[in-house]
Amino acid sequence: MVSASNFYSEDKGLFSRSLNSFLPSTAIVPIEEEKSQIPVEPVVSVGDVVAEGQIVAVGGGVNVHSPVPGTVSAIGGEQYANGKQGKAIRIKLGGKFSFVGKKRSRHDWRALGRDSLLQVIRMAGIVNTFKDMSTLFNEISTEERKVVFVRLFDDDPSRVVDSFVAENFSEKVIEGTAVIARACGAAAVVFAYEKQSAESRRIYRVSKDDGSPDQELFPGIAVLRVGVDGKHYPSGTALDLVFASRSASKALVKDNPDIAGCFEPDGFRDSSALFIDPQTALSAFEAAVERVPVMGRFVHVTGDCLNSAAILNVKIGTTLGEVAEQCGGFKKKLSRIVVNGIVSGVCVGSLDVPVSKFVKSVEFIPSAEVRFQSVENCVRCGQCRKICPVNLWPGNIYRVFRNVEDDDIHDFDDSKTVIESARLCIECGLCNSVCPSRLPLKQMIALAKSESI
Numbered sequence: 001m002v003s004a005s006n007f008y009s010e011d012k013g014l015f016s017r018s019l020n021s022f023l024p025s026t027a028i029v030p031i032e033e034e035k036s037q038i039p040v041e042p043v044v045s046v047g048d049v050v051a052e053g054q055i056v057a058v059g060g061g062v063n064v065h066s067p068v069p070g071t072v073s074a075i076g077g078e079q080y081a082n083g084k085q086g087k088a089i090r091i092k093l094g095g096k097f098s099f100v101g102k103k104r105s106r107h108d109w110r111a112l113g114r115d116s117l118l119q120v121i122r123m124a125g126i127v128n129t130f131k132d133m134s135t136l137f138n139e140i141s142t143e144e145r146k147v148v149f150v151r152l153f154d155d156d157p158s159r160v161v162d163s164f165v166a167e168n169f170s171e172k173v174i175e176g177t178a179v180i181a182r183a184c185g186a187a188a189v190v191f192a193y194e195k196q197s198a199e200s201r202r203i204y205r206v207s208k209d210d211g212s213p214d215q216e217l218f219p220g221i222a223v224l225r226v227g228v229d230g231k232h233y234p235s236g237t238a239l240d241l242v243f244a245s246r247s248a249s250k251a252l253v254k255d256n257p258d259i260a261g262c263f264e265p266d267g268f269r270d271s272s273a274l275f276i277d278p279q280t281a282l283s284a285f286e287a288a289v290e291r292v293p294v295m296g297r298f299v300h301v302t303g304d305c306l307n308s309a310a311i312l313n314v315k316i317g318t319t320l321g322e323v324a325e326q327c328g329g330f331k332k333k334l335s336r337i338v339v340n341g342i343v344s345g346v347c348v349g350s351l352d353v354p355v356s357k358f359v360k361s362v363e364f365i366p367s368a369e370v371r372f373q374s375v376e377n378c379v380r381c382g383q384c385r386k387i388c389p390v391n392l393w394p395g396n397i398y399r400v401f402r403n404v405e406d407d408d409i410h411d412f413d414d415s416k417t418v419i420e421s422a423r424l425c426i427e428c429g430l431c432n433s434v435c436p437s438r439l440p441l442k443q444m445i446a447l448a449k450s451e452s453i
C-alpha cells in the first residue's frame with residue numbers, strides 16, 4: 001500500500017466553491033462514449049436549430065442533450081476524453097437559454113412509481129461514473145439491484161471532485177440516491193464516507209434522531225453509513241466499500257438473506273449491488289426533482305502548467321483548451337493532459353478534445369514532470385507484484401498477454417489462467433507507478449481483461 005499523500009502536491013487542497021465555466025462558442029457533444037449494442041444515433045441534422053436541453057441523439061438506453069442553444073454545424077468523428085474516437089455533434093452557440101439563469105422549480109418525484117422513475121433516468125441521459133462510465137438506465141433496468149452503495153469521496157487521490165460534490169450538495173446527493181434506490185427497488189442504501197474527512201463525517205453520520213431524512217426519503221429502505229479508510233491508495237473501490245460495510249450490515253443481512261451476496265467480498269461482483277458516485281446521484285436529483293437533463297459536469301481542473309486550479313461547472317462539449325483558459329491559461333509549456341486522475345486516468349492528445357459525461361478532472365502537466373513510458377523488457381524486479389492491492393502479478397500477466405517468449409513462464413500457471421486472473425484487476429494503476437521499465441501494465445491488463453470476459 002502507498003500513502004495517498006505521495007500523490008498529492010501542495011496546491012491540491014479541497015475547494016469550497018465552484019465557478020461556472022465559460023460557455024463554449026461551439027459545443028462538441030460526444031454521442032458514442034458508452035459503447036452499447038444498440039448504437040446511439042443523431043436525431044438532428046446539420047443546419048437544425050436546437051434548444052438548450054433538447055435531445056440530439058438517442059439509443060443504447062441513453063439520451064444525449066444539447067448543452068447549449070444553437071445551430072448544428074457538423075456531425076462527424078472526433079477524439080473523446082476517454083482516449084477513443086467516436087461520433088460527435090457540433091452545436092454553434094446562439095439563441096435563448098431554457099435552463100441557464102432560470103429558477104428551477106421543485107417537482108414531487110415521490111408520487112412516481114418505479115417504471116416512471118426509470119423513464120426519468122433514461123430520458124435525462126444519466127450515466128454512472130463510479131468507475132469509467134456506464135448508462136445508469138441499462139444498469140438498473142436490466143438487472144435487479146438490491147443494495148446501492150454510494151462512494152462519497154474520490155477514488156483517485158489526485159482529484160477532489162467527488163468529495164466536493166458530496167460535501168457541497170449533500171442534500172441533493174442524498175435525495176438523488178433515494179431516486180435511484182426507488183427506481184431500482186433497492187432494499188438498502190450504503191453511504192460510504194471517508195473516515196478522515198471531518199466534513200463528510202458531519203454530513204453523512206447524522207443520526208435519525210437528529211433529523212435525518214431517512215424515513216421520508218427512504219421508506220422501507222434500510223440506510224447504512226460506513227466510514228472507509230481513505231488514507232491509503234487505492235481506497236474507494238467497490239471491494240473497499242463492501243469490506244467497510246460488512247460488520248454494519250450483519251443485522252440487515254439477518255433480516256434479508258437475499259442481499260447477503262452484496263456484502264461478500266468474494267461474491268459481490270455477481271450480486272445485485274449497484275455502486276454510484278456523488279455526481280451520478282446529483283444527476284438523478286436534477287432529473288427527478290428539477291426536470292433538468294445531463295448537460296454539464298463538475299470538473300477538477302489542475303496541473304503545474306496552469307496559472308490557477310479550480311472546480312468548474314462545465315458544459316458538456318466545452319474543449320479542454322477553453323477549460324484551461326478559464327484557469328488563467330498556461331505558465332509552463334504543456335506536455336501531457338491527463339483526464340480523471342494522475343494515478344488511474346487516461347492521457348489525451350489535444351486541447352480540442354471536449355469535456356464529456358465521463359470527465360471528472362483534467363490535469364495539465366509540464367514536460368519537467370513527465371517520465372516517458374516505453375515498451376521495454378520486464379526486468380522481473382517484482383515491484384508490481386509487491387504493490388498490487390489484489391495480489392496479482394502484473395508483470396506476469398503482461399508478459400503472457402504479449403506472448404513474450406520466456407522460459408520462466410512455465411514456472412507459473414498456464415497462460416489461460418494467468419490471463420483470466422486479469423479479471424480481478426481493479427485498474428488502480430499502482431503497478432505502472434512502480435515499474436522501473438515504465439511498462440504500460442494497467443492498460444495491457446485492462447485489454448487482457450476485456451478479452452478474457
Ligand code: SF4
Pocket residue numbers: 387388389390391392393394424425426427428429430431432441442445
Ligand atoms: S492496476 Fe491492476 S494489476 Fe496493477 S496494481 Fe492495480 S489492481 Fe494490480
Ligand code: SF4
Pocket residue numbers: 377378379380381382383384385394395396398434435436437438439441
Ligand atoms: S515492476 Fe515492471 S519490471 Fe518489475 S516485475 Fe513488474 S513489470 Fe517487470
